[in-house]
Amino acid sequence: MGEVIKLLLTVSGGLEDLVERQVDRHFSYVLLNKAWSKRTSGSQLYLDLRHDGSGDVADIIADAISTLDYVEYVYILLESFSIPDVGDGQNAERQTSDVLNLIHEASSRIAKPSIDFCTKICDLVHDQAENVDVGLGSLSGIFLPAPHVLGFDKSAHCANENCSSFAVNTIYTRKEVAKAVVDKVTTFIQQYDSNYIESEGLWIDAGSGDGSLMENLPQHRSIGVDTDPTSENVQCMDFLKVTRQWLHEKSPHSDVYVITNPPFSVASRGDYTPIVSFINHSFDAVGAKFVAVICPSKFARERIWMSLGLTEKAHLWARFLLPQDSFYEPATGKSVHIHSFCLLFGNQTMPSLSENLHEAAALKSGCYISAKRDKGSYRDISTAELTSSIVSGLRKTDVELVAEKQAKYMLNAKLLESSFELWWQVNPTKPCSSLNSNSAKILNHSMGWISLSVKPAVALAMSSLTMTDNSNTEHGCIAVNLMSGEGTIELEASRAIDAPIFMISGDLRYDSVLKTSQRISALKASGSCNPLIDLVVWDAQNLPLRKGCADAVLGDLPIQGTAKKAHQQPTVGKAGDATAGPSSTLKYSSVLSESCRILQPKGRAAFISVDYRSLGGACKKFNWSCLNHGASINLGGLNAKLFSMERNEASTKDLCLTVPPGWNDYSPWLFDLARKAFEQANADCLERKTTNPVTRVELLNTFTHPGGQYTRECYRFTFHDEVRNAGAKLLEKEIRRVVSENLLEGMSL
Structure with a gap:
């Protein structure tokens, strides 16, 4: 490690200004220079820090990293060097060999003090966050290899002429993929469930659609149900109304096995309530022994299951990835790519694997190598060859190399056009933006991964933009959250300013308000924070608040014209049900009109939505000034925009x-x-x-x-x-x- 320490910070798009303020404040003692590489999907901030040779520098850097509220991951540059141009005269094989040898030699010469410096910072940050349950985490159960599926016969999936219309985002599983999934699931159950008897079990294809899964289940021992079936073998019935008694009348059985491709959205932040409803009904009402669920990979997080209320009877036994283009649209026959898992839940834990899995999940003090290269410049070098050269070189140092699941440290290698860099990742599993968040202290909070709420960093940013310069240090700030969702904004708003905050928060759905109340109670019980929040069930288009009562208004808005925060998301219930509330659709102009009415002059508002064109147009209709022109924010892979407004005085x-x-x-x-x-x-x-x-x-x-x-x-x-x-x-x-x-x-x- 030289006289200058180089850090790389990854930041969600749109939060760059807030990050820069924190960096200037917390790294002021050692900061030499900073440079941005900004992108809409996510930006990178490069820092040059002064290294004076004292041991306090590692402590200062670790303390500063632990206070970052808007940064995701932090990397320290361990080693970098230039790769000379070998010229056009050498052949590709010789050029590849020279580059790999150079990387091998450079990796073997990394100084031990540099490695010790990086590990010290990692250990300090890890110790401060040891009791904080954040990040993606590792799932229990066995990770099976993806099923092998031969080439798809796309002609077999042409538009379905028998159905004139389909629900929005209706997708079916390809028949070849359905067969591979059923074979994989049944083979696993036969291998690990000693009591499985095929002739005595009943299989249910829940949400069967065209019956692609059911066609591969045991004949005469399977039933397919769907609310809108397109196959004569599938019964027209809502799976959430199926009971165990009804199944016994259809076919006597000893055990029930459920396999399902429940409704989930495409190209959205994802409201996965229907998936959890299908799993819970399978175990609680139907009494299933195993449930196999095809779902998006974003759903495969225990925090999301907890936040949506997954039944305690569901225990993950195994999971495997589905092949690319496993789905298609029945109306058009076009392929649909969704990065998806098949999760296999059992109604009890897996005794034979619990101890082995616990032992395998234990972290070791070793390091895992992750390598990437510029494919355009080094198309003849494979990732495996690059990784192998780095590993063989590091073996000559004191770095212990272990498997990814057992690694405490992560080393990221980048082979660029004319340089090679080794970056030591400080926090491989726990994003800095979540470590200090109040949401991380709530066990059944998804950390904003689903559409019911924004991430803690975005919630804090919205609160800071509206309250920092608009609060009375003596009397505090009165804030209104239009749509509670998961309660992330309520939990994070108290960290935005030092002055006291009183927040009035509401939502159209009673269950959302109830969950938010429970999360706030859990936060108060922990003793770490005591927010003043009043929760109400209301329609944001008709607020029961007097004119000019609020200093700040915040809104994480759904798509205009919907009642949900997911784009074209099918729901379990129908529009107009009691759970849908008094208003089934949303108009931005109505919400913003109410927001403008309750804001006092010079009061501020922050709105965010992936439907930013409609939101931007609606913001121009009212008597306030736009403080920004719509900062781009990355919300679960979607490009959203955050609009910050200030209420004008009467003209x-x-x-x-x-x-x-x-x-x-x-x-x-x-x-x-x-x-x-x-x-x-x-x-x-x-x-x-x-x-x-x-x-x-x-x-x-x-x-x-x-x-x-x-x-x-x-x-x-x-x-x-x-x-x-x-x-x-x-x-x-x-x-x-x-x-x-x-x-x-x-x-x-």
């Missing part, structure tokens, strides 16, 4: 009159003419038409000519606080026109 316009000598206040007369002007004005001159656009007319000052020949009076027109300045200018022209047409004798403009 005013002045009008001067020349009147005959002798003072007289013409304010009431001008007020009546202003109303008349509004009635005659074009209705389209205002973005939001009001019944009383001019609320007050007052005489500001009076100037009398020294000779007493005339008097000059200035009147101020105050407009309704929801009338934008552009609309006030249009009305001012109309008022001047009407006043000029109705001037009294001796008056002039």
Whole structure:
């Protein structure tokens, strides 16, 4: 490690300014230089830190890393060197050999003090976060190899002419993939369940669709159900209404096995409530012994299961990845790629593997190597060859190399066009943005991975933008959260400012408000935070709050025209059910109109949505100023935008009159003419038409000519606080026109 320490920080897009403030504050003692590499999906910040040779530098860096609220992962540059151009005269094989030998030699010469310095920082950060359960975590059960599927016959998946319409985002599993999945699941159960008897078990294909899974299940011992079946072998029935008694009447059995491809969305942040509902119903109501679920890989996180209330009877036994393009759209026959798992749950733990899995999950003090190369420049070097050269070189140092699951440290190698870099990852499993979050202290919180809430870092950013410069240090800040979701904004808002905060939070769904209440209670019980929050069930388009009561308004908004925060997400319930609330659709203009009404002048609002075009258009219709032009934020892989607004004070316009000598206040007369002007004005001159656009007319000052020949009076027109300045200018022209047409004798403009 030289005199300069180089750090690399990865940041979610849109949070760069907040990160830079924290870096300047926490790294001030050792910071030499910083440089950004900004992208919409995620940015990188390169830091040059001073190394004076003392042991305190590692402590300072570790303490600073542990206080970062918006950074995901941190890397320390362990080694870097240039790769000379070997020239065009050498053949590809010789060039590959020379590069690999150079990497091998450089890896073997890494100094032990450099490695010790990196491991010390990692250990310090790890010790501070040892009791914090964040990150993706490792799943229990066996990770099986993906099933091998031969080439797909795409002609077999043409558009289904028998069905005139399909629900939005309806997808079916390809028949070849369905057969491979069923074979994999049944083979595993036969191998690990000694009590499995094929002739006595009943298989249920829940949400069967076209019956692709059921076709491969044991005949005469399988049933397929779906609310909208497209196969004559599938019964038209909602699986969530299937009971064990109904199954016994259909086919006597001893054990029940469920396999399902439940509804889940495409290209969304993902509301996985239907998946959990299918699993819970399988175990609790149907009494299934095993449940195999095809689901997106983002669902394969225990935090999400906990947050959505997965039954305690479900224990993960095994999982495997599905091949690419495993699904297709029945309406068009087009392939659909979703990175998906098949999860196999049992209704009890797996005794034979529990001890071995616990032992295998134990962390060792070794390091795991992850290597990437520039494929354009080094197309003849494979990732395996690159990794092998690094590993063989590091074996000559004191670095112990272990498997990824058992590694305490992570070393990332990058072979670029003309250089090679080794980056030591400080926090491979626990993002910095989550370590300090209050959400991490709630066991059944998904950390914002699903669509019901934003990530803690984004929630904190929204709170900081609206409250930091807009709070009274004595009286605090009154904030309103329009849509509670998982309660992430409520949990993180108390960290935004030092002044006290009182938040009024509501949601359309009673169950969301209830879960938020439970999470806040859990946070208070931990003693780490005591937020003042009032929870309400409401419609954000009709808030039961008085005008001008809030200092800040926050909203993580769903797609306009939906009642959910997932794009085109099918729901278990139907629109109009009691759980759907009083309003089944959402209009941004209605939500923002209410937000503008309850905000006091100079109050701030922060809104975020993946439907940013609609949100940006709606933000222009109200009397506030845009503090940014929509910062791009990465939300679960989707490009969203965060709009920060500041409520404007009521617009005013002045009008001067020349009147005959002798003072007289013409304010009431001008007020009546202003109303008349509004009635005659074009209705389209205002973005939001009001019944009383001019609320007050007052005489500001009076100037009398020294000779007493005339008097000059200035009147101020105050407009309704929801009338934008552009609309006030249009009305001012109309008022001047009407006043000029109705001037009294001796008056002039």
